[in-house]
Amino acid sequence: MVTNFMHRLNIDDRGLASRRAFFEITDEDLARLATHRGLAESHSGEVVEKLYHLLLGHPESRAFFPDDSSVRRVKQLQHTYFLGLFEGRCDLAYVENRLRVGAAHERIGLAPQWYIGAYGRYLRLIFDHLFGELGAAEAQAAVQSATKLVLFDMSLAIDTYIAANLDTVARHQAAIREMSTPVIKVHQGVLLLPLIGTVDSHRAEQIMETLLMRVVEEQARAVIVDIAGVPLVDTMVADHLLKTTEAVRLLGAQTILTGISAQIARTIVQLGVDISAMHTRARLADGIVLALSLLGREITAKAP
Amino acid sequence: MSDQVLSRDDLPVTTEGDVVTVRRRAQAVAQARGLGTFAVAAVTTAASELARNTLTHGRGGDASVEAVARDGRQGVRLTFRDQGPGIADLSRALAGGFSTARSLGLGLSGSRRLVDEFDIDTTPGKGTVVTVIKWARF
Amino acid sequence: MARGSIPILRVGDNLLVTVQTDLHDAVAEAFQEDLLAAIEKTGAAGLLIDVTGLDIVDSYVARVLADTAKMARLMGTDTVIVGIRPEVAATLVRMGYTMSGVRTALNVDDGLAMLPARR
Structure with missing residues (x-):
């Protein structure tokens, strides 16, 4: 000391x-x-x-x-x-x-x-x-x-x-x-990051680092980033999400963006941000289904 | 600037091997200063880009790798000097995306995005001095 | 570092190369030549480049890797780069370098699974 x-x-x-x-x-x-x-x-x-x-x-x-x-x-x-x-x-x-x-x-x-x-x-x-x-x-x-x-x-x-x-x-x-970057393992090979609150540059960098570490630790092939709890999505936030997606891709995993409200969709299009490289879904539940399908799995009803 | 210099290494940048020596030195100092894995990778990569610029664009020069402290924060300061042709259109070089003499474009703009402080002094025909600092994060 | 010092392994129809040394210019060029020569000789269906051992990938090395993948593609060989470290991925992205068109995988097993066996 x-x-x-x-x-x-x-x-x-x-x-x-x-x-x-x-x-x-x-x-x-x-x-x-x-x-x-x-x-x-x-x-x-x-x-x-x-x-x-x-x-x-x-x-x-x-x-x-x-x-x-x-x-x-x-x-x-x-x-x-x-x-x-x-x-x-x-x-x-x-x-x-x-x-x-x-x-x-x-x-x-x-x-x-x-x-x-x-x-x-x-x-x-x-x-x-x-x-x-x-x-x-x-x-x-x-x-x-x-x-x-x-x-x-x-x-x-x-x-x-x-x-x-x-x-x-x-x-x-x-x-x-x-506490602000809780990465949750929802299934073998699937991670979920629920983002809540304002995302500034500093936090965005932290989020990327934490997520990348976890992807390698868990050998996760799909990452769901849920932005339903982010009050404001501007160009900066969208840009960070794109960067994170690209970095996750470099590791060999895919990112699914969920929690996209009508308002966020409108903002993203009006800002002219190209998010064609990302998988997107309105609801988290659909994101989970997509993640599993990327891994060759699916959720099915139990046989009666 | 009231930075305390705790150690300093002066290294030549005249061969490909020197680029490796400079970035390994930057990496070792960054690790010793307590920078995290991501910050170490960032400053080491910036060292590599800038040393390569000094070598290819600046026709060789030298570099200093310093351990610095400011207000209790620990950091690494890198300085690259050459007497090369200088950079005529600096704002364009810093914007990135163009490339003369190999990776100058991304070398400058990319390294700027990897460090906390970036300072460049260039005179066409006289040479270029680039100084960068990466701090350990709290 | 001499030419041919990065060992190239054959795994079925594919080639597997593990990069562990600092890829400065001379080594990187020799590495690219060796790989393309091996593809020419073997007509491999796929090429896996394992970069787990690389703690630094600057824009020069990133471009050598991406170019090698493009050249292999022209020769009919799919390339997958595996084992990019978190700090390396973050650094490349922060620099604004996009390795577009380069396929990636978390590990050698995943990478091999992405390469179709020839015919």
């Missing part, structure tokens, strides 16, 4: 170097932060407590921490996270660790608003301690280094959040696509 995000965000040696360069994180920044590790350790408990004071003080963000044990667990993680800023490194292992944060936030549905606010609190807490205990010049330098690294972390968290979100959308779209 995290490895996948490393790849998606293009974080390899080169990608990391470029990202670090943009945030102007130098080795001196990292070394400077490392010299203040002792200071960080002595205050880490307090920083984490104050951070959770903020997060638990708002009902919306509080909702993400269902019970005391989960609060204890995330506080422990936060502890490690905080000290990570003062490790003096910003390498692939560091980034991999940071990416887990964004992915975890997306998984539980914690939107950027909440953790950006939390990062803000973090920075103020760090500033307070640095200015409180170091000389002005050193504090100034340390604050700059810490700001760079925290904002770098924030960029990783948000980029991961967006990528994970896109994955979620993709999964939903795939599910919807599957």
Whole structure:
């Protein structure tokens, strides 16, 4: 999962170097932060407590921490996270660790608003301690280094959040696509695709791909496409139906178009679309009879 | 354009064998970027058509096969360059259905229908650069 | 790839050829010549070209296949192309390439059934 995000965000040696360069994180920044590790350790408990004071003080963000044990667990993680800023490194292992944060936030549905606010609190807490205990010049330098690294972390968290979100959308779209192209096997060698709803270009392409795969999987010789549920048949839809028919033919199967109402027939003729290459029937039932006859079969009444 | 280039291969297009090398490279990159079977076939075929155009119409040239990313989307970008005669009637070539120098007509118009982005820069007497992108679909 | 490297099998009155390599120009031309020579020699009733192994069919290869079928027809031999893959069919159609006049079948058995035995 995290490895996948490393790849998606293009974080390899080169990608990391470029990202670090943009945030102007130098080795001196990292070394400077490392010299203040002792200071960080002595205050880490307090920083984490104050951070959770903020997060638990708002009902919306509080909702993400269902019970005391989960609060204890995330506080422990936060502890490690905080000290990570003062490790003096910003390498692939560091980034991999940071990416887990964004992915975890997306998984539980914690939107950027909440953790950006939390990062803000973090920075103020760090500033307070640095200015409180170091000389002005050193504090100034340390604050700059810490700001760079925290904002770098924030960029990783948000980029991961967006990528994970896109994955979620993709999964939903795939599910919807599957539902919108239900290819039914009505008989050995006969497939039925009942089209319902608007057919746009994107969906038409999907329909063709799904249908072609199924024809080969099922070794179907006849495909019935029923368009009774398509509200509008225009030139684009007719063109896609013709393309699908030709592609199905290339595989070695035939297409039968059914569900052609008087209005659709009128439209097709008025548009001047040549559908002479297709078998057509008004009713689905007639399409099934035709499909079976193409396969050398027929439906007959039982002997009395 | 803010496309991130993740990898790039520059290949010559001067022989029939080069056409095969270019399309196999495009296919490998498309598969590695997570494009689906249909998208891989589309971009590989476009690579073949365009490389053949570079070879026969453009009298040879070179090609780049790049793995690219834009806003988290993964894709393949192909660029074909030649210093050939260029295309005098571009709109007619893009409309397809006519053919000079073998399959130029279908090569250009057909590949355009197979990819998500298509860009052509041609100057009669100077040469032609064609750039196409195919994205992994959500 | 050398000439004659695509094996041509005899199945009854028909010829069966399985294409598995990349058909670039030299190979495609040799392929066409070999097939026509075999038809001339055997007087086969039908020709089955199995393209299941082809993951890419560009307009050039599609035209070689379609032309071969037309040439075979002129010699009195029916051609059926079998095993076109879904992604190949979709790509050809999207390009606007129509292999009109070329007969197709899902598999070799269906293809053979479409070819009438001679006399």
